[in-house]
Amino acid sequence: MTGTQLASAQERALAILGGEPDDATLRRYLHGIPGVDAVGLEQRAASLGSRSIKTTSKAWALDRIISLIDLTTLEGADTPGKVRSLVAKALTPDASDAQTPRVAAVCVYGDMVPAAVAALGTAHGDPDDGLVSVAAVATAFPSGRSSVAVKLQDTAEAVAAGADEIDMVIDRGAFLAGRYGEVFDQIARVKEACRRPDGGYASLxxxxxxxxxxTYDNVRRASWLSILAGGDFIKTSTGKVAPAATLPVTLLMLEVVRDWHRMTGGRIGVKPAGGIRTSKDAIKYLVTVAETVGEEWLQPHLFRFGASSLLNDVLLQRQKLSTGHYSGADYVTID
Structure with a gap:
């Protein structure tokens, strides 16, 4: 996104809200959104989760899952050496099969960004072009409990170090207390802090x-608020709180993205993160994306899986499929 595009997005948000994004205006807009039919949402998610794909599509699905993964290490014991190992796995997920696609990104703490950038070398770049991005968590991840100044510095330092994407956390306390203007302002200011020297912006x-x-209603409101404030993606979870990603919540967020696209023509990404560990589960998410917003969303700049262990299961199932030891029972069957 360029500065002109960001300004245009901000103007569009103000036009939709019908006023400045203060608490009163945002409360009026967000609480005017129809409530979520929880039973209907969960039934639709269960139905989508039971859909099947053709046997011939399973190889495609496994490769697509790999290409949409943000391979993640977010531990206090992370070291440059661990990040280099993560990058090696991102670039060559299966050393026995050179046709295995690369993952979309590696996701690390901000202070590990230089190590990730250096390890990627010439492979660092746009995952839509087959390269690997560097994503950095920021804004006092995972709690979000710090001053705005610290959050902005956290973001700016990661971008200056070469991060292509920033994964920020909202202030859940402020949101739950109804201080929507404060949450909007922080997202908008973090987006400004994503500005790179070339005038472009890291994806937020x-x-x-x-x-x-x-509640589902809160998830829907938070999704709309995040998009209105300038987020490029909405992401379920830090992976540090249970429950993390669930299919009904992800479906709800995809519906918000679909409605935003219908309203404005803009395309917003969705990233379920935390708890998606098996190929079988990941395929359910692929089906849900395709059926809700369309197959065009199944590309790195519009959909990601935040995962640390998912890749291993996908590689195992991929190997089983290639050797003929694959069992359809390992997956949802998709026709």
């Missing part, structure tokens, strides 16, 4: 931490 993924939002 806004983490809602849906496990702490308590």
């Amino acid at each position: 993924k806004v983490i809602l931490e849906t496990g702490e939002l308590n």
Whole structure:
């Protein structure tokens, strides 16, 4: 996104809100959104999760899952050596099969960005072009409990170090207290802090931490708020709070993205993160994306899996499929 595009997006948000994004205006808009039919949402998610894909599509699905993964290490014990190992896995997921696609990105803490950039070398770049991005968590991840100044510095330092994407966390306390203007302002200011020297912007993924939002209505409101404030992606979770990603919550967020696209023509990404560990589960998400917003969303700049262990299972199932030891029972069957 360029500065002109960001300004245009901000103007569009103000036009939709019908006023400045203060608490009163945002409350009026967000609480005017129809409530979520929880039973209907969960039934539709269960139905989509039981859909099947053709046997001939399973190889495609496995490769597509790999290409949409943000391979992640977010531990206090992370070291440059661990990040280099993560990057090696991102670039060559299966050393026995050179046709295995690369993952979309590696996701690390901000201070590990230089190590990730150096390890990627010439492979660092746009995952839509077969390269690997560097994503950095920021804004006092995972709690989000710090001053705005610290959050902005955290973001700016990661971008200056070479991060292509910033995964920020919203202030859930402020959101749940109804201080929507404060949350909007922080997202908008973090987006400004994503500005690169060339005038472009690092992609901003806004983490809602849906496990702490308590209701589907809150998830829907937080999704709209994040998009209106300038987020490029909406992301379910930090992976540090249970429940993390669930299919009904991800479906709800995809419906918001679909409605935003219908309203404005803009395309917003979605990233379920935390708890998606098997190929079988990941395929359910692929089907849900395709059926809700369309197959065009199944590309790195519009959909990601935040995962640390998912890749291993996908590689195992891929190997089984290539050797003929694959069992359809390992997956949802998709016709």
